Amino acid sequence: MYSVTVGWGRKRAVKTILDGLGGHAAPGQLLAVMGPTGSGKTSLLNALAGRLPTGGTLEGSVTVNGQHRGPGFRSITAFVTQDDVLFGTLTVRETLRFAAGIRLPAAVGDAAKAALVDRVIQHLGLAKSADTLVGGGTTLVRGVSGGERKRTNIGVELLSNPSLLFLDEPTSGLDAFQAQNVMQALLAVAGEGRTVVCTIHQPRSSIYALFDHLCLLSEGRLLYFGAAAGAAGYFAAAGHVCPPHHNPADFLLDLISVDYRFTESEAATRERMRALAQQFATQASTQAQLAGSNGAGAPSGAAPQDSGSSSGGGGGMDAKPRFANGPFREFWLLLGRATRQASRNHAENIALLCQMAVIAAVFAWIYSNTSPSLPGGYQDEISLLFLCAVTVAMNSMMGSLILFSLERQVTDRERASRAYRVGPYYLGRTLVLVPRSIIQNLLFGSVVYWATGLNPTGVAFVLFCCVVICEDMTGQALGLAISAVVPEEKVALAVAPMVVIFLMLFSGFYVSSAAIPPVLKWVKYISHLYYGLQGLAVNNFSGRSGYACPVGAPQPCQLDGADILSQLGFEGDSVGQAFMGLLLLMLGYNVLAYVCLRLRKPRYMPLKVAKPSAEPLQPLQ
Numbered sequence: 001m002y003s004v005t006v007g008w009g010r011k012r013a014v015k016t017i018l019d020g021l022g023g024h025a026a027p028g029q030l031l032a033v034m035g036p037t038g039s040g041k042t043s044l045l046n047a048l049a050g051r052l053p054t055g056g057t058l059e060g061s062v063t064v065n066g067q068h069r070g071p072g073f074r075s076i077t078a079f080v081t082q083d084d085v086l087f088g089t090l091t092v093r094e095t096l097r098f099a100a101g102i103r104l105p106a107a108v109g110d111a112a113k114a115a116l117v118d119r120v121i122q123h124l125g126l127a128k129s130a131d132t133l134v135g136g137g138t139t140l141v142r143g144v145s146g147g148e149r150k151r152t153n154i155g156v157e158l159l160s161n162p163s164l165l166f167l168d169e170p171t172s173g174l175d176a177f178q179a180q181n182v183m184q185a186l187l188a189v190a191g192e193g194r195t196v197v198c199t200i201h202q203p204r205s206s207i208y209a210l211f212d213h214l215c216l217l218s219e220g221r222l223l224y225f226g227a228a229a230g231a232a233g234y235f236a237a238a239g240h241v242c243p244p245h246h247n248p249a250d251f252l253l254d255l256i257s258v259d260y261r262f263t264e265s266e267a268a269t270r271e272r273m274r275a276l277a278q279q280f281a282t283q284a285s286t287q288a289q290l291a292g293s294n295g296a297g298a299p300s301g302a303a304p305q306d307s308g309s310s311s312g313g314g315g316g317m318d319a320k321p322r323f324a325n326g327p328f329r330e331f332w333l334l335l336g337r338a339t340r341q342a343s344r345n346h347a348e349n350i351a352l353l354c355q356m357a358v359i360a361a362v363f364a365w366i367y368s369n370t371s372p373s374l375p376g377g378y379q380d381e382i383s384l385l386f387l388c389a390v391t392v393a394m395n396s397m398m399g400s401l402i403l404f405s406l407e408r409q410v411t412d413r414e415r416a417s418r419a420y421r422v423g424p425y426y427l428g429r430t431l432v433l434v435p436r437s438i439i440q441n442l443l444f445g446s447v448v449y450w451a452t453g454l455n456p457t458g459v460a461f462v463l464f465c466c467v468v469i470c471e472d473m474t475g476q477a478l479g480l481a482i483s484a485v486v487p488e489e490k491v492a493l494a495v496a497p498m499v500v501i502f503l504m505l506f507s508g509f510y511v512s513s514a515a516i517p518p519v520l521k522w523v524k525y526i527s528h529l530y531y532g533l534q535g536l537a538v539n540n541f542s543g544r545s546g547y548a549c550p551v552g553a554p555q556p557c558q559l560d561g562a563d564i565l566s567q568l569g570f571e572g573d574s575v576g577q578a579f580m581g582l583l584l585l586m587l588g589y590n591v592l593a594y595v596c597l598r599l600r601k602p603r604y605m606p607l608k609v610a611k612p613s614a615e616p617l618q619p620l621q
């Protein structure tokens with residue numbers, strides 16, 4: 001039984017999603033879980049695979065080869081989610097090669113892994129599109145067809161050689177022909193001796209004919225569990241005859257769907273459902289008694305069970321190591337994948353470079369006439385430095401936040417399959433951002449710096465570029481930390497600008513240090529904008545003189561760099577201090593992001609074992 005609590009306050013109630021289900025799946029067979037929308041198919045599949053999200057109660061017993069689901073269960077099963085979460089910038093072969101590399105131990109050897117990938121490609125009918133980019137998702141690349149993407153997704157999971165394969169709606173979103181191809185591929189997978197369990201909503205008749213067994217659900221109750229070919233006969237015996245030349249799947253779904261259009265029709269269909277559920281429970285119980293009296297064991301339809309043997313794939317449930325490879329190997333593989341992704345994302349790379357170049361050109365144009373000798377000219381320089389610091393801070397933070405939010409679906413799926421550790425992924429992904437950060441900011445600095453009146457020495461230019469690069473990398477780390485702390489992408493995107501505005505306030509530009517309330521003085525120490533502006537200002541104004549005073553000041557009047565730094569609250573500071581602050585913040589934000597990512601691992605609901613020794617319900621024949 002699976003139930004959740006819904007509603008708030010007085011409207012709080014317990015909702016039963018699955019009730020009194022039982023079943024058995026055998027190796028070499030394809031079991032389809034079918035039912036109308038909302039009948040509990042996905043919940044049942046997740047419950048069997050141990051992937052129900054936390055928040056609710058799950059009671060029952062799930063056994064594999066007579067043993068309760070234990071720590072080794074994950075290593076012999078694979079789960080294909082309804083959405084094909086793959087990286088669009090890798091080809092089908094690269095996607096599968098990566099999966100083989102990361103999920104199989106190094107001892108298997110590269111040649112054997114490549115051979116295995118080729119076999120999976122052949123087996124799933126992907127040879128024609130093996131070297132085509134997967135496409136779709138967040139990329140603008142067209143890529144392979146929906147059916148090929150789905151089969152690639154299945155291939156990724158098959159590479160871990162599972163004995164038991166769960167698939168949630170493998171045909172959803174596919175046209176009839178693609179759906180047929182996918183299901184035929186699954187039949188071939190089952191033919192290797194694996195147990196395949198999939199949910200399906202409305203299969204065409206040729207797909208229905210591929211199922212060995214059928215589990216029919218309606219409103220969380222079992223209405224039929226047995227040979228798919230025998231379902232029509234079973235319901236005909238109960239007075240519900242499938243018309244000739246009719247798709248049995250359509251007939252069954254019409255029969256077991258609740259008609260919500262009118263109160264009367266809803267009551268009538270619910271009553272029919274109750275009677276069908278009752279009839280099946282009686283039939284299953286009679287069959288169990290007969291089997292018991294024949295000495296074949298006593299199947300029970302009361303507890304949710306699934307018993308899949310494991311002759312076809314990875315063997316028994318002996319606990320394997322948590323990860324197939326060591327952290328160094330994971331790091332290299334993940335770094336390789338991230339590098340490929342970054343280098344293939346041409347449109348994004350060009351857009352980012354153009355963005356920085358255009359902003360830099362606008363700054364250069366607007367500030368090209370500023371001069372220290374003009375009254376208040378130093379204020380223009382401060383504004384320009386502040387704008388540079390804000391642009392870099394904002395750009396880097398939003399960029400990394402969006403990037404990691406978009407990748408999250410794939411990484412969550414990979415982490416749920418225990419493909420790799422967080423550390424190697426995090427390190428590989430962030431290292432790949434470094435060259436981009438350097439190129440972008442060198443371009444930005446080169447356009448802005450020499451066109452405006454900033455400190456015209458080579459050393460000052462190099463330091464300017466180093467400060468913006470460091471600030472950029474710190475901003476990236478902050479973006480990652482926000483995306484890790486706030487798991488919901490849209491909320492994270494709303495939080496990020498607020499954080500920037502908050503940090504901007506304490507950067508030293510809008511409010512001088514002296515005016516900030518003492519209780520908030522510490523905020524500047526966690527602001528990369530503060531250190532960015534500090535580094536840029538100290539680099540620009542230190543050792544310079546001859547700045548004209550603002551209009552209105554008693555003339556003649558001149559300021560030197562130290563006076564201006566003092567106005568900004570940076571008197572006595574050095575560029576080294578700014579670098580140190582940025583490096584420490586970068587480290588701190590990265591540690592925060594890493595820890596949050598680790599803590600935010602996918603969590604699933606534990607199973608309360610209700611009937612430990614019950615025999616699984618055998619399918620009706």
Ligand SMILES: Nc1ncnc2c1ncn2[C@@H]1O[C@H](COP(=O)(O)OP(=O)(O)OP(=O)(O)O)[C@@H](O)[C@H]1O
Nearest residue numbers: 004006017035036037038039040041042043044201
């Ligand atoms: N965590 C939850 N909290 C509240 N209700 C839930 C929860 N999980 C599932 N449900 C409800 O349980 C019912 C079954 O959901 P489930 O997703 O398993 O159905 P389904 O048959 O897979 O549907 P579909 O074919 O539309 O994907 C639905 O009414 C759903 O709204």
